[in-house]
Amino acid sequence: MSAGGGTRAILAALFANLGIAVTKLVAWGLTGSSSMLAESIHSLADSGNQALLLLGGRRATRRATPQHPFGYGRERYIYAFIVSIVLFSVGGLFALYEAYHKYHEQQVDGPHGIDSWHWVPPTVLVIAIILESFSFRTAIKESNLVRGKASWKEFVRRAKAPELPVVLLEDLGALLGLIFALVGVSMTLATDNGYWDAAGTAAIGLLLVTIAVILAIETKSLLLGEAGSPEDVKKIEQAIVAGSEVERIIHMKTLHLGPEELLVAAKVAVRPYATAAELAEGINSVEARIRNSVPIARVIYLEPDIYRNVEQPADGVPELKET
Structure with a gap:
């Protein structure tokens, strides 16, 4: 507003x-x-x-x-x-x-x-x-x-x-x-x-x-403390996975710190990076996309993680587990 x-x-x-x-x-x-x-x-x-x-x-x-x-x-x-x-x-x-x-x-x-x-x-x-x-x-x-x-x-x-x-x-x-x-x-x-x-x-x-x-x-x-609007949450999710840096969102939470300030905290599965510097650059790119999509998302915390398939359920859809 x-x-x-x-x-x-x-x-x-x-x-x-x-x-x-x-x-x-x-x-x-x-x-x-x-x-x-x-x-x-x-x-x-x-x-x-x-x-x-x-x-x-x-x-x-x-x-x-x-x-x-x-x-x-x-x-x-x-x-x-x-x-x-x-x-x-x-x-x-x-x-x-x-x-x-x-x-x-x-x-x-x-x-x-x-x-x-x-x-x-x-x-x-x-x-x-x-x-x-x-x-x-x-x-x-x-x-x-x-x-x-x-x-x-x-x-x-x-x-x-x-x-x-x-x-x-x-x-x-x-x-x-x-x-x-x-x-x-x-x-x-x-x-x-x-x-x-x-x-x-x-x-x-x-x-x-x-x-x-x-x-x-x-x-x-x-x-x-209320979460971001459904529209803003959807835009943030789309911004996170829009590039090649993130494979999927593991979980995400949003919280309004004020009417025009949104906190975003997410754990994301990232592709393997050769160096920590490359990983940091990738995370920074994701944060920039989030801020461009939802300008009120001013406080962003992204936790990178690696996932692998460890089970093959009966329905044939692999379940992702944290290593």
Whole structure:
């Protein structure tokens, strides 16, 4: 994924959410709507999340050190995981708490709606939906540049760079949350019954918790360490055996050290070489082919070995054994 594309999407979401958060807070202060408060906290949490993604992207560019010889690429995954926790706790759980508080208030004081500034919440929410739509459009546009033929579900699940999937899900959650809030507030104004406001707030909370869990699952997988994509693995295998240096691949493993850095470790069967210098030159040629085929394969370890046929199975296909 292009880091620039992810940064553009993050900045678009950040500016949109900051503006939306301020207007929602003003609307909540004027009306006391729980949906507006939940949405205000949601937008503030999203703004903090985008700041975390930008920070993670910046820290991931640090050079490798003796203590961290493979660099800091995975720091982007760590900050994406923190984002899921913030979205779950600050956004989702707070909204659920506020929904319960509003529901309890209706039971104690009796059903009542918004007492003043009736036009403010719908107006703010409609404006917020428009602004959030522009942010979501930017995230979709940048994602389309890198997702290829993959479906949206596949893109979110398989993307090695976390920023775009995170922003996509956040913007989607924000749009749906605004719609829930608009329905809740509109029904409250129409019926003068605050239970609708509480229901809209609860829907926002459940939505945010669901998105946060999805993000946590996906970023956890990245943190544990994911292999290269099937397409990249196939290209690497083809590059290894493309020349005369390697007879076959015995076994190979790949691991993402970061979104744009792939480690390749393989044990390969090589033809007999007269000298160690010739063997080293052959291995270097294989590594060069791998890097040309998959540029993100930046750390490559190839272990040469010699194989011979030691058994003749009943099916007539010789089994290769390590000498």
